Amino acid sequence: MPDQKTMRAIGVKNGKGPATSLYIDNIPIPSLTPTQALVKIKAFGLNRMDLLQREGHYPLPPQAPETLGVEFSGTITALGSAKDQDKTEDFKIGDEVFGLAYGGAYAEYIAVATGMLIHKPAELSWEEAAGIPETWITATQALFLVGGFARGQSVLWHAGASSVSICGIQLAREAGAKEIFVTAGSEEKIKFCVEELGATAGFNYRTQDWCEELLGATGGRGVDVIVDYIGAGYFQDNLKAAAVDGRIVNLAFMGGVRVEGGVDISPFLRKRLRYEGSTLRSRDEGYQRKLRDMMVENALPRLRDGTFKVFVERVFAFEDVIEAHQLMESNQTKGKIICTI
Structure with missing residues (x-):
């Protein structure tokens, strides 16, 4: 002491x-x-x-x-x-x-x-x-535990240059993602996600309709896992951008908490979607310890050898x-x- x-x-x-x-x-x-x-x-x-x-x-x-x-x-x-x-x-x-x-x-x-x-x-x-700890554990939680990601699937990370998405892009790449997409608010951030982190492509939400661009890039299929921090502002487009049997993981409400207008919720049934919110800080120690162990197994060896940065x-x-x-x-x-x- x-x-x-x-x-x-x-x-x-x-x-x-x-x-x-x-x-x-x-x-x-x-x-x-x-x-x-x-x-x-x-x-x-x-x-x-x-x-x-x-x-x-x-x-x-x-x-x-x-x-x-x-x-x-x-x-x-x-x-x-x-x-x-x-x-x-x-x-x-x-x-x-x-x-x-x-x-x-x-x-x-x-x-x-x-x-x-x-x-x-x-x-x-x-x-x-x-x-x-916070970012790599949160990314592990969102991608694997909540998102149920499996090798060969595709992922969209909103706020691609945020700390959690930076970790998540690397995790998805190493876990065998077919495609990794991001949204970001500048060309500099998109370039960073693609060239430095290995994302497939990125969409500038300030200058592009990211949802239409993503559907175009996937031949209309959409993506299997979406990790979202925006909330209400992206609710409709997330439903539209998700693939059949897709999972949308919501971690924050940077775009508000109230969805306005005539929202079409039919994709929930038509595409059998799962939309799930998750937190980390409010969880008990047993849950957090489980995630710590997952992060140590999935990420720590690659952080040590430089594969992950x-x-x-x-x-x-x-x-x-x-x-x-x-x-x-x-x-x-x-x-x-x-x-x-």
């Missing part, structure tokens, strides 16, 4: 507000339950949910601390009192790890279940490791977290934003 009883952490003035409301606070170092480890954080990743939480628009699960942040890398400095090896797995004090938490990563220390920790490979930097857009110092949030709000990034302590 550290000698001191308090630590630096990023707080939000008045509990919610714009990026400029972030500040460095001094709060107690968290105590441990028997199945947790205390990790001294080296780096943490930013996610869009952090912006929503900062603004007061993200309902926290009951086990989450108020401090922002769900993914991190660092070194174990203490373990809970569990005697059962199955409860603390194979972790020990001094291990270099990265992992997923319900919250609390914007700080010098974090208490986290050992079931959500992963041993950090020497091949990965602290910054790369901190950018893996962690794209880090920019690294900020802990003290520059306001600027980091402002960059994420700009929607100009292609990959992870990381803060280091």
Whole structure:
């Protein structure tokens, strides 16, 4: 355990507000339950949910601390009192790890279940490791667990240059996707998805009718799995773009939550579609641990050998977290934003 009883952490003035409301606070170092480890954080990743939480628009699960942040890398400095090896797995004090938490990563220390920790490979930097857990686990969940993807099928990743889709494109490519399509808001992002990540083609939603373009590219068939963050704004076109027996996985509502107008829901029956929403942070530790194990099996070996890449857009110092949030709000990034302590 550290000698001191308090630590630096990023707080939000008045509990919610714009990026400029972030500040460095001094709060107690968290105590441990028997199945947790205390990790001294080296780096943490930013996610869009952090912006929503900062603004007061993200309902926290009951086990989450108020401090922002769900993914991190660092070194174990203490373990809970569990005697059962199955409860603390194979972790020990001094291990270099990265992992997923319900919250609390914007700080010098974090208490986290050992079931959500992963041993950090020497091949990965602290910054790369901190950018893996939330995005790679979410992409694994969306593609395989919810989307039911199988080799030879086709996939559409909306927001193709977002961190989750960057992971998902790589996962789908390695898992034998027949075709991988993306939507994005600039030609630069589409080029990145195709040339850097291996997507088949991309459609600029600002200048193209992405749905018609995708149907044209697939000979009218559509795609087997659609991973969507837009919600209401793409609801009708997602139904139209899905293939027979297609699955649409909804992860966010960036395009609103209310579908307006005369929406045609007949594709649900005509094409036997499945439209399913999913979350990660609100899930119990058993579910999250299952996903951690899937990610370790499917992605970690390829992250170690360089087949998969962690794209880090920019690294900020802990003290520059306001600027980091402002960059994420700009929607100009292609990959992870990381803060280091």
